[in-house]
Amino acid sequence: MATSLAGNLKRVVGMPLVAVLFSFIFFFTIPSCVSQLTRLEHQVKDDGSLSLLVVGDWGRRGHFNQTIVASQMGRIGKELDIDFVISTGDNFYDDGLKGPHDPAFEESFTEVYTANSLQKPWYTVLGNHDYRGDAVAQLDPFLRKVDSRWLCLRSFMLDTEIATFFFVDTTPFVDKYYTEKSHTYDWRDVSPRRAYLANLLKDLENALRESSSRWKIVVGHHAIRSAGTHGDTEELIQHLLPILKANDVDLYVNGHDHCLEHISSHDSPIQYLTSGAGSKAWRGDTKKYDERVMKFFYDGQGFMSMQLTSTNVEVLFHDVLGEVLHRWKVSKDLHSSI
Numbered sequence: 001m002a003t004s005l006a007g008n009l010k011r012v013v014g015m016p017l018v019a020v021l022f023s024f025i026f027f028f029t030i031p032s033c034v035s036q037l038t039r040l041e042h043q044v045k046d047d048g049s050l051s052l053l054v055v056g057d058w059g060r061r062g063h064f065n066q067t068i069v070a071s072q073m074g075r076i077g078k079e080l081d082i083d084f085v086i087s088t089g090d091n092f093y094d095d096g097l098k099g100p101h102d103p104a105f106e107e108s109f110t111e112v113y114t115a116n117s118l119q120k121p122w123y124t125v126l127g128n129h130d131y132r133g134d135a136v137a138q139l140d141p142f143l144r145k146v147d148s149r150w151l152c153l154r155s156f157m158l159d160t161e162i163a164t165f166f167f168v169d170t171t172p173f174v175d176k177y178y179t180e181k182s183h184t185y186d187w188r189d190v191s192p193r194r195a196y197l198a199n200l201l202k203d204l205e206n207a208l209r210e211s212s213s214r215w216k217i218v219v220g221h222h223a224i225r226s227a228g229t230h231g232d233t234e235e236l237i238q239h240l241l242p243i244l245k246a247n248d249v250d251l252y253v254n255g256h257d258h259c260l261e262h263i264s265s266h267d268s269p270i271q272y273l274t275s276g277a278g279s280k281a282w283r284g285d286t287k288k289y290d291e292r293v294m295k296f297f298y299d300g301q302g303f304m305s306m307q308l309t310s311t312n313v314e315v316l317f318h319d320v321l322g323e324v325l326h327r328w329k330v331s332k333d334l335h336s337s338i
């Protein structure tokens with residue numbers, strides 16, 4: 001592995017004494033302006049670029065083509081010499097992990113994503129299915145002893161020289177999980193809900209505002225925009241989207257709907273990218289969507305790759321055979337202010 005995970009686990013507050021003192025004073029004078037999001041770092045390649053894969057909604061012990069998607073991720077991952085993988089959540093079906101010692105962790109992760117190119121950090125968020133089990137278990141550092149690639153936190157930021165990725169815990173935003181009778185959710189550490197969400201939004205907003213990164217990419221499990229089974233998530237449109245729009249976010253990346261899709265916007269530069277097709281797909285119930293913004297929709301299995309430089313981002317969607325189904329590229333002038 002190119003970088004040590006322990007080295008990456010550096011909190012914003014882990015700075016020299018002067019900085020600590022400064023943060024201390026700052027924190028007690030203007031508390032609402034310091035982001036408390038855990039901050040990780042990842043090195044870019046020697047040429048200043050970065051490449052990665054994004055997969056979501058996968059853990060089914062290799063079934064439903066998870067293994068085939070995994071092997072194609074391995075092939076494309078090698079071709080692109082990827083730096084890391086992002087998982088958009090719903091890591092373990094049907095009901096998350098039972099605990100940190102649940103064999104599903106190895107059966108659905110370690111023993112499936114075996115390719116050399118995938119032996120990189122996996123930056124991961126939780127999905128609604130993960131919350132149906134022991135959600136805290138997936139955050140347990142013990143899992144890194146089982147498989148050192150695993151890095152799952154509720155919300156955090158991943159800083160690189162050319163882009164910052166903001167990972168957001170979206171499940172507690174969704175009202176229906178708090179009322180539905182058919183499932184139970186592990187709300188430990190995210191209660192009381194209102195305070196948790198208010199803090200999360202404040203931390204995210206501060207982190208986005210403080211960031212001078214060339215590319216700002218937000219990752220969550222639930223879609224903001226989607227033509228799949230679940231469709232748009234109203235709670236995120238209401239609470240999360242205004243913050244993304246106000247802070248020059250380039251991409252919102254999610255899973256949840258078991259498909260691959262790219263939706264653009266007519267009122268902001270934000271592109272909505274769904275990669276939630278890591279195993280079971282083919283739902284066959286695509287919704288009609290505004291054709292002016294719908295760029296690409298694929299109901300089947302696959303994953304997304306992303307290549308970034310300080311001036312370009314290229315996104316590719318790959319199917320279960322690794323074939324490129326859709327390609328999208330955006331450029332930003334080096335001198336443009338952010």
Ligand SMILES: *[C@@H]1O[C@H](CO)[C@@H](O)[C@H](O)[C@H]1NC(C)=O
Pocket residue numbers: 064065280281282320
């Ligand atoms: C797995 O992928 C193959 C090849 O595209 C496809 O024919 C098959 O239906 C898929 N199986 C499932 C369970 O989705």
